[in-house]
Amino acid sequence: MSSPWACAVPDLREDRLRTVVVWPPQPGRAVSDTLPAMEPDEELLRRLRAGDEQAFVALVERYNGSMLRLALSFVPSRAVAEEVVQDTWLAVLRGLAGFEGRSSLRTWMFTILANRARTTGARELRSIPVADAGPVVDASRFGPDGSWSVPPEHWVEEAEERIEAGKLTGLLRSAMDSLPARQREVVLLRDVEGLTSTEVCSVLAISEANQRVLLHRGRGKLRQVLEAELGGSR
Amino acid sequence: MRLISRRGLGAGLGRGLVCQQAVELVTLYLEGALRGAERRRFEKHLAGCPHCTEYLAQIRETIRLAGRVTPGDLTPQMRVDLTDLYRRWREEG
Numbered sequence: 001m002s003s004p005w006a007c008a009v010p011d012l013r014e015d016r017l018r019t020v021v022v023w024p025p026q027p028g029r030a031v032s033d034t035l036p037a038m039e040p041d042e043e044l045l046r047r048l049r050a051g052d053e054q055a056f057v058a059l060v061e062r063y064n065g066s067m068l069r070l071a072l073s074f075v076p077s078r079a080v081a082e083e084v085v086q087d088t089w090l091a092v093l094r095g096l097a098g099f100e101g102r103s104s105l106r107t108w109m110f111t112i113l114a115n116r117a118r119t120t121g122a123r124e125l126r127s128i129p130v131a132d133a134g135p136v137v138d139a140s141r142f143g144p145d146g147s148w149s150v151p152p153e154h155w156v157e158e159a160e161e162r163i164e165a166g167k168l169t170g171l172l173r174s175a176m177d178s179l180p181a182r183q184r185e186v187v188l189l190r191d192v193e194g195l196t197s198t199e200v201c202s203v204l205a206i207s208e209a210n211q212r213v214l215l216h217r218g219r220g221k222l223r224q225v226l227e228a229e230l231g232g233s234r
Numbered sequence: 235m236r237l238i239s240r241r242g243l244g245a246g247l248g249r250g251l252v253c254q255q256a257v258e259l260v261t262l263y264l265e266g267a268l269r270g271a272e273r274r275r276f277e278k279h280l281a282g283c284p285h286c287t288e289y290l291a292q293i294r295e296t297i298r299l300a301g302r303v304t305p306g307d308l309t310p311q312m313r314v315d316l317t318d319l320y321r322r323w324r325e326e327g
Binding site for chain 2: 051053056057060061064065066068069082086089090093094135136137139142145146147148151152154155156159165168169172173176187188191192193194197208212215216219220222223226227
């Protein structure tokens with residue numbers, strides 16, 4: 001494969017780097033929060049290697065949705081994205097024997113997917129994220145001295161009381177879909193799938209600095225959507 | 235606004251942050267990428283600014299709620315296709 005993106009192999013040092021202390025602690029992102037009582041990937045991997053079809057189905061149920069969304073940001077249509085995802089699952093099955101667990105299973109799978117989607121989409125060199133470098137809060141919200149003139153209204157603890165949970169996640173899902181592709185990819189992998197920044201950089205073949213810029217813009221826009229829904233008139 | 239964007243975020247560390255600069259540092263802060271004096275400057279601003287504290291809380295809540303999003307259901311057809319794919323792979327043996 002000649003694509004410059006096709007060689008994004010998970011970094012061998014990833015496990016070591018992952019222990020970097022993040023301060024302050026990530027808010028409310030304990031695994032148990034989002035993945036209640038799920039069998040760990042390692043266990044599914046073990047069963048899959050033992051030839052358990054149900055383990056494959058469980059893995060598909062867990063990751064197919066994110067894979068499809070990630071693929072969609074590289075290729076032009078859902079049909080093509082579905083093909084890329086199917087190819088990826090086949091590559092995962094064929095690669096199982098050689099998978100050494102140097103990265104996590106999902107990082108390995110997302111990397112295969114991103115490489116395939118990129119090759120299939122033949123997306124020309126991806127635009128530099130700084131091209132979308134507008135402020136994360138509209139300038140009209142600040143006075144001439146740079147302090148808030150229209151400060152954020154308080155809604156944080158009320159979000160789930162004021163909007164039914166299904167509507168809230170639906171709102172966020174469509175907000176994510178309307179993010180620029182690269183922001184969507186990073187937000188999906190970081191905040192929906194819960195990958196670490198190191199894993200995301202590895203999957204998408206981007207630098208830490210780019211990852212942060214994309215995450216910053218993406219999260220900022222999701223916050224705006226929530227604010228528009230929950231924060232009264234804004 | 236014009237003043238601030240010209241001056242940029244890297245403006246003299248001795249000077250305090252204004253809100254418009256602080257909100258642009260939130261992700262760096264949450265990622266643990268603000269170090270030393272930068273971080274102290276950010277935290278000092280937060281300590282005196284309820285609005286930016288609110289903004290940070292909203293970003294945290296946004297992240298938490300994003301973690302609840304399920305990325306889409308498997309359609310029955312996709313489930314069938316992928317189960318077939320698994321069985322074909324098994325036969326490849």
